[in-house]
Amino acid sequence: MHVNRTGIHSLEVPHEFDATGSFDVDVVNHGESLHVHLHLDDALSSVASIDAANHHIEADSERRIRVTVDGDGPVRGKLKVVTAYGAETRYVDVVVPEGGPENEPVIVDEELAKPQPKTETESEPLLEVLSTETLFAAGGGVLALVVGLLTLALTSDFLLTLGVLIVVAGALGALYLTVVR
Template sequence: MPRTEVTVHVNRGNADALEPAAGTLETDGSVALRLQGHVSPAHVHCRLDGDLERIASIEQSNYYVEPDAVTTVPVVVDADTIDQPIDGRLEVVTGYGSESVTIDVTVVPGPPAVDIDDSLSEPTRREPDSTALEDAIDQFTAVSGLEPASLAVVALGVVAIVIATTTAATIASPIATAGLGIVVVGVVVAFLLLVW
């Protein structure tokens, strides 16, 4: 919650008059009591009453309020020490006790503290996910019994045969056909050497 404020009008209309802007207040932290001066200056006394005294404090109790000026009274509330709502009263008195107003205050527990671990500032590193190609290679390796390096040699042999076949078909000469045969024999020999 943002800082809570409550206003009490002092000497509005006649001397020694107090008018609170609100009769009740709920907060989970400190409160700013705003004493709004009007026609004439006044001495104002502030005090806490009830269970509110256990968890709240006012730095000083007496304040001088100038006409047409605001005097702020900080009411420090320690809501971190409670686990259930606390009720009390904030009393404002003027005219040597002849005039007083009471504001009912309920302090609710603040939000729980969040511990931030230093490890949250460090980026996390994820292992890269295996790709479909890696999965296919692993399955083929398990079925065929060949190592991944051997599979690479076989793949290069297949590429060489495809290129030789395309070249022989394009040129259509006996020398290109003989070259295709040599490439096929070389790939078959290399495959046999890998298997045994």
């Protein structure tokens, strides 16, 4: 669609559009910046949606607006296009055929059936893959475990023992998350 091509706030849209799935509305602005409002009528909004209705189009620029079709047709509805807060209004007949996007065929390339070569990170040793920060955190966790276990072995105070067990459990959890991550 074109705005500001034949005059200020002018609007040129196609009369009809067949949507076989989600589609983009390309707005080409040939003049000063302006706002474009898109609205789906009730029939069309039952199978499609737009993230935002109002769009600011910069001067002499192009903007792509996604219309997501997530329902099944057949549906015939209207896309209302308004420029400059009502200066111009046009309607595009949109047809969503029976079948909808969930029935579209998925084309799988034959290359996916072939075994893929291992990447460099899959063949690297564990210490080369881990970052310095991760190794430092793991070392701190091991140190906390050692100090906690030594304190536990040398004390007979119940509250201190309970506190050390909590610290040891936290350190073990952190080590687990560091290695599993």
